[in-house]
Amino acid sequence: MKPINVGLLGIGTVGGGTFTVLQRNAEEIARRAGRSIRITVVADKDTARAKELTHDTCRITDDAFSVVSDPEVDIVIELIGGYGVAKELVLKAIANGKHVVTANKALLATHGNEIFAAAQAKGVMIGFEAAVAGGIPIIKAVREGLSANRIEWIAGIINGTTNFILSEMRDKGLSFDAVLKEAQRLGYAEADPTFDIEGVDAAHKITILSALAFGVPMQFDKAYIEGITKLAATDIKYAEQLGYRIKLLGITKRTTAGIELRVHPTLIPAKRLIANVEGAMNAVVVQGDAVGATLYYGKGAGAEPTASAVIADLVDVTRMHTADPEHRVPHLAFQPDRLADLPILPIEEVQTSFYLRLRVQDEPGVLADIMRVLADEKISIDAVIQKEPGEGEDEADLILLTHRVREKHINAAIAKLEKLTIVVGMVTRIRMEELGK
Numbered sequence: 001m002k003p004i005n006v007g008l009l010g011i012g013t014v015g016g017g018t019f020t021v022l023q024r025n026a027e028e029i030a031r032r033a034g035r036s037i038r039i040t041v042v043a044d045k046d047t048a049r050a051k052e053l054t055h056d057t058c059r060i061t062d063d064a065f066s067v068v069s070d071p072e073v074d075i076v077i078e079l080i081g082g083y084g085v086a087k088e089l090v091l092k093a094i095a096n097g098k099h100v101v102t103a104n105k106a107l108l109a110t111h112g113n114e115i116f117a118a119a120q121a122k123g124v125m126i127g128f129e130a131a132v133a134g135g136i137p138i139i140k141a142v143r144e145g146l147s148a149n150r151i152e153w154i155a156g157i158i159n160g161t162t163n164f165i166l167s168e169m170r171d172k173g174l175s176f177d178a179v180l181k182e183a184q185r186l187g188y189a190e191a192d193p194t195f196d197i198e199g200v201d202a203a204h205k206i207t208i209l210s211a212l213a214f215g216v217p218m219q220f221d222k223a224y225i226e227g228i229t230k231l232a233a234t235d236i237k238y239a240e241q242l243g244y245r246i247k248l249l250g251i252t253k254r255t256t257a258g259i260e261l262r263v264h265p266t267l268i269p270a271k272r273l274i275a276n277v278e279g280a281m282n283a284v285v286v287q288g289d290a291v292g293a294t295l296y297y298g299k300g301a302g303a304e305p306t307a308s309a310v311i312a313d314l315v316d317v318t319r320m321h322t323a324d325p326e327h328r329v330p331h332l333a334f335q336p337d338r339l340a341d342l343p344i345l346p347i348e349e350v351q352t353s354f355y356l357r358l359r360v361q362d363e364p365g366v367l368a369d370i371m372r373v374l375a376d377e378k379i380s381i382d383a384v385i386q387k388e389p390g391e392g393e394d395e396a397d398l399i400l401l402t403h404r405v406r407e408k409h410i411n412a413a414i415a416k417l418e419k420l421t422i423v424v425g426m427v428t429r430i431r432m433e434e435l436g437k
Helices: 013-024 026-033 047-054 064-068 085-095 105-122 138-145 160-172 176-186 200-214 233-241 303-320 366-376 407-417
Strands: 004-009 037-043 059-061 075-078 099-102 151-157 244-254 259-269 281-288 292-299 351-361 381-386 395-402 423-432
Touching: 004 013, 004 064, 004 303, 013 026, 013 037, 013 047, 013 303, 026 037, 026 303, 037 047, 037 064, 037 303, 047 059, 059 064, 064 085, 075 085, 075 303, 085 099, 085 105, 099 105, 099 303, 105 200, 138 151, 138 200, 138 281, 138 292, 151 200, 160 176, 160 233, 160 244, 160 281, 200 244, 200 259, 233 244, 233 351, 233 395, 233 423, 351 366, 351 407, 366 381, 366 395, 366 407, 407 423
Parallel strands: 004 037, 004 075, 037 059, 075 099, 259 423
Antiparallel strands: 151 244, 151 281, 244 259, 281 292, 351 395, 351 423, 381 395
16 A cells, blocks of 8 residues: 655654654554555755754755645644744645644644634644643543543643652752752753743643543633742642642633633642652543543653654554545544533632641731631631741741632632731742542
8 A cells, every 4th residue: 555655844852753763663553554654755944964863764855835735745744833834834734635743732722723624624634642741642532532421620740841840849848940950951941941830831731631621612812821930849848748749730620610721830639649740750630420530641741752642643644544534533522513612711710729828927816817807708728737936936837728719719818818917928829629529
């Protein structure tokens, strides 16, 4: 049978890994796909490096647009990244009737609706397994493996850089800034780590998972995003003492009022498996009504783990290459004409439990004054821990764990608490999730 010809756009870390794994496992992959899959052309600005990596086994060009217009290319792999030229190339490839495989979560989270509509109209497939959690096959699990379920929620550690930083802060008691520098030295964090540490990367990924889980369009612009830059080693230590770990989670939930779509640091009970995911690893928990909770764990980045997902998409596309477009797996799990118009809840309407840390004057009546403020906002307390002041100090840390409360009520309470003369400075607030049924 005629081989499938692939055009590779970008042969950086993931592109190089994809080329290497495809070459190394060519026979095994062909047995699975039903025909051989070969990269026939690579586009990269650094043509000398591209030639070195491919050993002159395919055509090399610095013109990516020539690849998406090449009549001999069946599938285009987009590994350039970003929103600009990558979008142009993907839409041009689709317009030319080519299937596309991409690892570009930012592109899909922000322009996925347009891209999937174009692909649907042209009868081509978009593979994007590598866009979320690297080598973990979470897209396929949610889109196909759990298709019998009404998915209730998804919570994931889906950014390895932030998980590495939080793990190091917990293990070594170091500050965020100190661990970030170490992460950059080791190559876990970019020179400009903003997308990672501010939660934007995780928000791109949870936006995609939310669309797949609930059959809604991509709505990245409505996601609540909070990173880890303001986390203090003190709170990580206190969380540990209380039996919790702090992780940056991407969370999406179905509620009667709408869908929650949020990224923020979260206290999780240490007994949960996901709370024990350390270093740069990723993990995603999916709660379905029939199957219960399922956990997916593995490497969320790296050349060959991500290449594994890219090539899995190549195999899927190859298998379905000649199939009737109406009988392929829908891009967003649900049939395109059956997507739901469910609202994304603003963070003020989301209900969670909270960890609050207050620095207070060490004097009688402090706790009563604080409890009065919380009671006024109908906030009930699950636990109170008052730390002894240090020697010679007249201030102490007060830790409160609340029951579930709507975010707008906790915001109102914090505003009132910070006006009390007995409260020193700002109140630290971190959301909590049990991640149980």
